[in-house]
Each structure stands twice: as C-alpha cells, then as structure tokens.
Amino acid sequence: MIAKKVLLVGNFGVGKTSLIRRFVLSEFSEDYISTIGVRVSSKIVKFNKEEIKLLIWDVAGTNDDEKVPKAYFLGASAAMYVFDVSREETYLNLKNKVEVVKELSGLKNITVxxxxxxxxxxxxxxxxxxxxxxxxxxxxxxxxxxxxxDAFTILAKQTLK
Structure with a gap:
C-alpha cells in the first residue's frame, strides 16, 4: 500500500469538510464548524488494483486576501479546489485561484x-x-x-501520475 497526501482547498464555507466527512465517514451534518489551520483525515481506496491510503488535508478556507501557509502544500500528490455553486464569490477568478494552488504545490493538474x-x-x-x-x-x-x-476517485487517480 502507498500513502499519498492530497489537499482540499477553497474559500471558507464551500463544503470541503463536508465532502471529506461524506467520503471518509459516510456522514453529513448541516452544522457549520470552521476549520482552523488544517485537519488531516485518511481513507484507503482501491484504484487499478492498487491500494492507496489517501491522507486528506482539509486546509482552512480563506478569503481572497488571506494567504494559506506554503508548508501545507509541500509534498502533496494531488489537490482538489472546491467552490460553492450557489456563491458567485467562490468561483469568480477561479482560474487565478487554481493557478495559485498549482504554484504553491508544484502540481500540474488540480481537480476542480x-x-x-x-x-x-x-x-x-x-x-x-x-x-x-x-x-x-x-x-x-x-x-x-x-x-x-467520484471526486475522490479522480483525486486518487491524480496521485498516481
């Protein structure tokens, strides 16, 4: 089995933690609890007969003027940029936001x-x-x-590239 660090990034309140909870624990809660810093979860997935332990870094959401510490991005094998389809401010300038994640992480492809x-x-x-x-x-x-x-399967697939 191989372990791979993956990141979930995006504005605050877009549902990064909810996606992780749904994927890892099969749970959903309406309660909003803001992530402070970073929270790491893990789940083993099978992809192409390979077992991958995804170390999922839930990076605290930001406003556009806040900077996420570069250290969070080091060693990441894949990243998912999450936006909220119901909040325009989370997908305005999406291309620029994804480019920043690419720059910080050194990854060529980001799952959006x-x-x-x-x-x-x-x-x-x-x-x-x-x-x-x-x-x-x-x-x-x-x-x-x-x-x-499916979103996490795409992420797992990205870790193998």
Missing part, C-alpha cells in the same frame, strides 16, 4: 469541483459552468452524496 449542487437546478448550474473560465471536473453534493466518491 463545484459543491452544493442540491441548492440549484440543472439550468442554473449549466449557466454557471458557462461563466467559469476553466473546466470543472465535477459538480457534487456532500449533502445528497452525489459524485463525492
């Missing part, structure tokens, strides 16, 4: 995930996707457990 799909209808989501200047890998709902497993 829009969360909180359950708050909008498909027409609204499609409209938002047309306004975003980079490709979005998945739209998820931690609450309804939609595409969460």
């Amino acid at each position: 995930v829009g969360n909180k799909k359950d708050l909008l209808n498909s027409d609204e989501i499609n409209h938002i996707l047309k306004t975003i200047s980079i490709s979005v890998d998945l739209i998820t709902s931690a609450k309804e457990d939609e595409n969460v497993e």
